[in-house]
Amino acid sequence: MPEENEKKEQMSQAFYSQNQEEVLNELDTTPDGLTDDQAQQRLSEYGANELEEGKRSTTLQKFIAQFKDLMIIVLLVAAAISAIVPNEDGHREWVDAIIILAVVVINAVMGVIQESKAEQAIEALREMSTPDATVLRNGHRVTINSEELVPGDIILLEAGDVVPADMRLIEASSLKIEESALTGESVPVEKKLEVLEGEDIGIGDRVNMAYSNSNVTYGRGKGIVVNTGMATEVGKIAGMIASADETQTPLKRNLNQLGKFLTYAIIAIAVVMFFVGTGLNDRGWVDMLLTSISLAVAAIPEGLPAIVTIILALGTQVLSKRNSMIRKLPAVETLGATDIIASDKTGTLTLNQMTVEKLYVDDHQYAASGDIPPENMALKIMNFANDAQFGKDNQLMGDPTETALVQFGLDKGFDVREEIKAEPRVADLPFDSDRKMMSTIHKLKEGKYLVAVKGAPDILLERANEVLISGETKELDESQKQIILDNNQNMARQALRVLGTAYKYIDEVPETLEPEEIEKDLTFAGLVGMIDPERPEAEQAVKEAKGAGIRPIMITGDHRDTAEAIAQRLGIIEKGDDSAVLTGAQLDKMSDEEFSQNVEKYSVYARVSPEHKVRIVSAWQEEGKVVGMTGDGVNDAPALKQADIGIGMGITGTEVSKGASDMVLADDNFATIVVAVEEGRKVFSNIQKAIQYLMAANLGEVLTLFISTLMAWDTLLPIHLLWINLVTDTFPAIALGMEPAEQNLMQHKPRGKTSNFFSGGVMSSIIYQGIVEAASVLFVYWSAIQWPVHATYEAVHEDALTMAFATLGLMQLFHAFNVKSIHQSLFKVGPFKNRAFNWAILLSFAMMMVIIIVPGLNDIFRVAHLDTYQWAIVLGASFAIIPIVEIVKAVQRAMGKS
Secondary structure, eight states: OOOGGGSOOOOOSOGGGSOHHHHHHHTTOOTTOBOHHHHHHHHHHHOOSSOOOOOOOOHHHHHHHGGGSHHHHHHHHHHHHHHHSOOTTSOOOHHHHHHHHHHHHHHHHHHHHHHHHHTHHHHHHHHHSOSEEEEEETTEEEEEEGGGOOTTOEEEEETTOBOOSEEEEEEEEEEEEEOHHHHOOSSOEEOOOSOOOOSOOOGGGOTTEEOTTOEEEEEEEEEEEEEOGGGSHHHHHHHHHHHSOOOOOHHHHHHHHHHHHHHHHHHHHHHHHHHHHHHTSOOOHHHHHHHHHHHHHHHSOTTHHHHHHHHHHHHHHHHHTTTEEESSTHHHHHHHTOOEEEEOIIIIIBOSSOEEEEEEETTEEEETTSOOOTTOHHHHHHHHSOOOEEOGGGOEESOHHHHHHHHHHHHTTOOHHHHHHHSOEEEEEEEETTTTEEEEEEEOTTSOEEEEEEEOHHHHHHTEEEEEETTEEEEOOHHHHHHHHHHHHHHHHTTOEEEEEEEEEESSOOSSOOHHHHTSSEEEEEEEEEEOOBOTTHHHHHHHHHHTTOEEEEEOSSOHHHHHHHHHHHTSSOTTOGGGEEEHHHHHTSOHHHHHHHGGGOSEEESOOHHHHHHHHHHHHHTTOOEEEEEOSGGGHHHHHHSSEEEEETTTOOHHHHHTOSEEETTOOHHHHHHHHHHHHHHHHHHHHHHHHHHHHHHHHHHHHHHHHHHTOOOOOHHHHHHHIIIIIHHHHHHHTTOOOOTTGGGSOOOTTTOOTTTTTHHHHHHHHHHHHHHHHHHHHHHHHHSOSSSSHHHHHHHHHHHHHHHHHHHHHHHHHHTTOSSSOHHHHOTTOOHHHHHHHHHHHHHHHHHHHSTTHHHHTTOOOOOHHHHHHHHHHHHTHHHHHHHHHHHHHHTTOO
């Protein structure tokens, strides 16, 4: 296949605005197709009709790229320091180094796996292509591999075919093509051949075109290939997916900020401490270097990436039980920051199932749930003049409109299968776009024939001269016609798709079926209004989203009236607020600057293209909003990738949309998104708690070492810091990630992009709580020296060291209870609700105690046995952090800071 830069540029003209002769001339072809030589030459010029894979990174390149993160670099430096620089005993901390490296490597492997999954989006597009196509070559009908198609080929289409390339139609017999994957419109499009005026017509309105990867549902047709491969509409989507930048999640931004902060702070403190020790206290530079390195290792929360990963993984498990499948771990946290949920209409806010909603019969309008008897004539006509079929397991197949009518009949006790047996169809006039009607003729038991007609109400009324009311036929005068038209308009204003039903009886079936004769002198039976209805739970979900400060907006390829009606019914916009609705054509006339200035005015976008969807998402992101985008079609994939969190549909979604998504809804339900947002907020809150806990503990350790250096005290040994970091940091921090959601979590506004892990009072809490920890440890050490239990210096120093070590470790365990809520009282949130947390505290406490109490272990850790008096001081100082923090929280609440 030729290289990309050697391929001939394909056509970009608006072929829908050209007539058949102009298109044939433009593409230098004939109605009989190309010759084999012409096709081979064009194949070498344009390349194969397939989607390009694009350049992919090797697995090794992806793996190496995972180590560019600043936090990872800090951890690698810490590992190197632990492995290379010996401690005071002359030993290197290989265990610490191995643990850090293991965490880093596991994170890198997970990153490679996630990136590889994301690349499956374009591959899924490639696999959607139909393998074969029926074309005219050398004037003969042949079947070829669709990859061999070239511009100028003439393609034949039949019901059940997948359109293999973008085409300008030149023949169409009752042709209907389902394009929802590209346009989002739930109803198959009836194709026509007339030239369309204008050059800014959206894809969904180009009724004389057929697009690659759409499905022929009815009729047959013929068309000229105008574009293949990457030049098709689906190819453009693949190009947008490949070129879209990966959006940086709030979690990644926050971790990067945290990494930078820690790096600068650690370096600054270590340098200051080194010079203070060597300059003021006249300590040797090697000794101070080792002490400064110990401080740096103490300050780095080396377990943080693993703890964050574990908390996110726990969140994915919860969400999987609530119909949300997370493809990328950071997506869990991103959900909690979401400001905007841009939702596709069809299948997400609606059922993606045409349903009868209203019926006008006997001069009255009824809800579909009303008491409609099975012998109602309109009910009979809509089922008889119908081509829907029953497939395997009695599954209805065919045009969604017709299957909806049959299902409505079944719901009302009218089984068309049984009725057709009694009054079989003997002839029919298929639907025609010019007549806008279809008719079927049925033989009745008494020998006569029933002509059942359904179609456009206004056209049908022109063919009727009577109306059926309460079982009696009456003359259809102008006043009665107007009443029917008013009801038709009333239904249409509610975005219902309205069909009329009529009938007549004839004595015999004519040899030649002429519509002008068969479809005249009809008796009007009634109107039926259908719609793809909103999901029952969607309205409440929209309300909850708004209550959480999240703005739901609708982006759909469907018509403006339909989109507006559904949005009003769901509460996305107020009734009558049509200024909040923008069409793709209107958006095309706006500059990026003008749209950005007005984007907050619009909550509904109708008749939009894939490019529009990306533009809408980008405009909101430029406003500083975190955007979640839902979608199920190929046309949604670029916007799903552009959004901060792409949400695919598990049931109706294409593999392309799933591949471009960060999360997939197992039930295709908008309400599930709101549930997932709540879990995302809980996850962020719990990560914030873990960080507050770890950072306050590390700050306490750093301040203890720093002040000890200034005072020339030997308060803590490196092995003590390592054990405390291993025991008291890891298990409680992970358990904090399993805390239940706090009350009123969904009544707060989204935190947005500007917030970070230190927002909401976390930074100030870390500072004062770290100071309290350091002050308590130093006080205990000082008191042990001032009021010793033993007489010798070595014993007194060993007691003081042990008491300081025990106080620091136990205080951190007590402090873990404080961070269950940043501002709320521990006793309000419940100290023992989280069973995993309770066990984590007990385990950490046991591991702290065992090295002090068990003979042999205390020699390794250079700690001594303490008496009751000393344990009382340790426990009292350790527990003191709970009432201290409770008092501060109470003051903060009284001052209105929470």
